[in-house]
Amino acid sequence: MSEPRRFLNDGGGLEQSLLRSARDDRPSPAARRRTLAALGLGASVLGASATATAAASPAVKAAASLGLLKWIGVGIAGGVLVVGAAEVVHSVSSPPSTTITSAAIDDHARASSATPRGPARGLGAVPVDTSKELVSPVIEAPPLVAAPAAAASSIAAATDAPRARSLSPSPASSALADEIAALDGAREALASGDSSRALRALDARDRAFPRGALGPEATVLRIEALALRGDRAAATRLAEAFLAASPRSPHASAIRTLLGLAAPEPAAP
Amino acid sequence: MGDPGLGLIDAAPSRARDLAGPASAGSIPIVRGAADARAEGARLRGLVDDQYDFIWRSLRRLGVPEGDADDCAQQVFLVASRKLGDIVVGCERPFLFSTALRVASDARRSRSRRREVFEDVDEPRDSAPDPEQLADQKRARALLDEVLDSLPMELRAVFVLYELEELPSAEIAEVLALPIGTVASRLRRAREEFQRIIARMKARDAFDGGRR
Structure with a gap:
């Protein structure tokens, strides 16, 4: 089947002129760099390790005020937040669980199939119920940016901070920016040690964005908040459900570290 | 949901769930996780290197204003990063373009709503x-x-x-x-x-x- 000759090469004067004007369409090199930075790939991709996490912490703090960037590159913030809270949790927690129970999987299945509900209950009461307010239809793998984050990536992210902040007014990304802002409240509450306020913020986010793009990140923060509150049972239940659904998530190892959960055995070759 | 009329590609089937039972503690899985993260990061980096210009141009030509193209392109790759495990190797470009179509369509609807309020320009x-x-x-x-x-x-x-x-x-x-x-x-x-x-x-x- 022969293809028609393109207007670009064989059209009339006006057609050609119009189409040729699009030949100048090209992004700036800075735009690509900003995207790489937002993905946590600004410089190089480092693997997950506690030492990398520790090294990244100052950069993460520096990026904490950046708005969109820290959530798009959620591995930078989320992973560090989780690991950063590990000591707190371990100081109040029971010995690590080493099993992923079928009950937890069932819990996750119920949570996954739930539809958005009305106003969330108060947080003071039953932690398990609180965790079930998370109604993401499927807990998906978060962005792959680097599990417990890379220092170089974080620094690159911080370097591009002003541009990243400017993303929020874009019509196409406004919903994402709003969701990020909603998670900001939870993150800030966690940073100040206020787990109840963090959970309220997460409930609000779940109501506003039941199918939001940052469901996994919200789940990670909820696990952390529950753990910080000392509600290890609920935190573990939610973590196990998350790990069952997304065993390869970049957050997985950090969550296991946080709750002292055993890692799965590698698949047989 | 994707609109088949647009030729959009829905997200690939979810990755197989690993519901393996209890495992003994140890460092090997953590090491494997780090290797996975590195591999996925490298793949994502390759996607940006290979496809960023194409996606940016496509967004512009699908109706995203120049001032929003950077943000929309970033949004496309954000989606790709979240779905990376579901993107079949060799099918990255179709996935990215279908995502760009969705993003551009959303931007177009948003712009149309603003136009209805402020202007009367459709032709x-x-x-x-x-x-x-x-x-x-x-x-x-x-x-x-x-x-x-x-x-x-x-x-x-x-x-x-x-x-x-x-x-x-x-x-x-x-x-x-x-x-x-x-x-x-x-x-x-x-x-x-x-x-x-x-x-x-x-x-x-x-x-x-x-x-x-």
């Missing part, structure tokens, strides 16, 4: 500029946007890939996950519509010139 401008005037690339580019805005998205996608990206029909079929016959018919309709709009502009311009 391309009435008069066609002289070829000399089109030396002004910005004006020509803005006019092209207006003409392309008049095409339905499913036609626009095929038109842009063929006329501007200069992809062969077979590759367009691959990118859009459409039968090649569908691509051919959409291309034919898109080209006819494009010419009709241009002809109308020329006619109006001649009419206005005659009255002057």
Whole structure:
């Protein structure tokens, strides 16, 4: 089947002129760099390790005020937040669980199939119920940016901070920016040690964005908040459900570290 | 949900769930996790390196204003990063383009809502500029946007890939996950519509010139 000759090469004067004007369409090199930075790939991709996490912490703090960037590159913030809270949790927690129970999987299945509900209950009461307010239809793998984050990536992210902040007014990304802002409240509450306020913020986010793009990140923060509150049972239940659904998530190892959960055995070759 | 009429590709089936039972503690899985993260990061980096320009150009030509193209491109790759495990190796470009189509469609709807409030502009401008005037690339580019805005998205996608990206029909079929016959018919309709709009502009311009 022969293809028609393109207007670009064989059209009339006006057609050609119009189409040729699009030949100048090209992004700036800075735009690509900003995207790489937002993905946590600004410089190089480092693997997950506690030492990398520790090294990244100052950069993460520096990026904490950046708005969109820290959530798009959620591995930078989320992973560090989780690991950063590990000591707190371990100081109040029971010995690590080493099993992923079928009950937890069932819990996750119920949570996954739930539809958005009305106003969330108060947080003071039953932690398990609180965790079930998370109604993401499927807990998906978060962005792959680097599990417990890379220092170089974080620094690159911080370097591009002003541009990243400017993303929020874009019509196409406004919903994402709003969701990020909603998670900001939870993150800030966690940073100040206020787990109840963090959970309220997460409930609000779940109501506003039941199918939001940052469901996994919200789940990670909820696990952390529950753990910080000392509600290890609920935190573990939610973590196990998350790990069952997304065993390869970049957050997985950090969550296991946080709750002292055993890692799965590698698949047989 | 994807609109099959647009030739959009829904997210690939979810990755197999690893519901393996209890495991003994140890460092090997953590090491494996780090290796996975590195591999995925490298793949994502490769995607950006290979496809960023194409996606940015496509977003512009699918109707995203220049001022929003950077943000929308970033949004596309954010989605890709979240779905990376589901993207079949070798099918990255179709996934990214289908995501770009969604993002551009959302942006277009958002812009239309703003237009309804502030303006009453749905048709391309009435008069066609002289070829000399089109030396002004910005004006020509803005006019092209207006003409392309008049095409339905499913036609626009095929038109842009063929006329501007200069992809062969077979590759367009691959990118859009459409039968090649569908691509051919959409291309034919898109080209006819494009010419009709241009002809109308020329006619109006001649009419206005005659009255002057």
